[in-house]
């Protein structure tokens with residue numbers, strides 16, 4: 444019996460080694476890993492430059508308090524600012540911490556301009572922003588909040604696509620709208636560009652802030668550095684995590700100068716967030732998320748999605764829709780997807796579920812065409828045998 448709590452439905456399968464797109468079990472079985480720690484290992488397993496960076500830093504300095512200047516963090520923040528809309532960064536350790544920090548920044552901004560009453564955050568019902576007490580109530584998901592009351596106030600919700608309701612629930616107390624640019628856990632639902640634009644305009648009109656949660660879809664996963672670049676909008680605050688650490692726990696909140704000004708000394712902090720070891724890895728990840736890599740994401744995405752659509756035509760009773768952007772891909776089935784995912788796994792392809800019967804497919808951003816061909820072959824086989 445496991446000494447671990449039962450809060451995960453873990454598979455029996457476990458691994459001892461990873462290399463690029465592949466994972467190995469202790470008895471030498473090889474799996475094509477298109478989960479990659481849920482969009483975390485953006486450069487695959489055991490990426491040479493990341494191994495080198497962490498080894499090098501681990502011999503020098505792991506951790507010092509944020510009471511001191513951390514050059515590796517200064518460097519990573521500068522790179523993030525140079526590449527994006529942001530002027531300022533706070534480092535955390537995870538996605539939930541990053542979204543919580545985003546909420547704090549939005550509230551603190553209005554406090555700092557004498558409008559403390561503007562503190563409510565509007566989110567999409569059944570979205571995903573992490574598992575802390577505030578983040579689960581931000582999601583508005585009954586399943587995630589059940590048994591974890593009392594309800595945390597300060598969040599209002601609208602259904603995906605219901606802009607009428609959205610307009611109605613904005614009040615003088617609203618501070619921000621916080622949405623995932625692409626809803627990951629929610630079923631790889633890409634929010635259309637016109638919709639993001641309309642929400643940006645609405646925020647401008649109402650004088651509220653736009654928080655775009657790019658924890659899952661950011662850092663190249665969508666084919667652009669940030670998924671919101673497709674909509675050509677500028678958010679005010681963007682939490683990131685997953686892909687930026689390449690497997691090392693890193694989170695961050697990116698923000699404009701306007702809102703960052705409110706985060707004065709003592710307003711926020713983290714013991715571990717932004718320590719030298721994490722930052723050395725983050726720098727080594729970001730240096731590899733270059734134009735060539737983004738080109739690969741787009742090329743492989745086009746190839747993968749067009750071939751998945753061919754499979755959809757071939758198996759019209761099994762595959763309902765192919766969704767996603769870049770290498771954040773969802774295969775929506777007509778029926779419960781868990782059995783399908785298990786069969787893929789039995790055929791040595793790892794994928795993971797998302798809501799709405801979606802099989803989530805998350806190759807590393809440096810995936811090769813031959814690896815996608817292998818995945819397509821396995822998906823085809825499982826569809827053929829599927830009843």
Ligand SMILES: *Cc1c(COP(=O)(O)O)cnc(C)c1O
Nearest residue numbers: 537538539571572573627658659
């Ligand atoms: C995974 C995820 C989070 C939470 O990240 P953790 O590191 O698990 O806390 C928040 N927002 C989105 C969009 C995510 O996909």
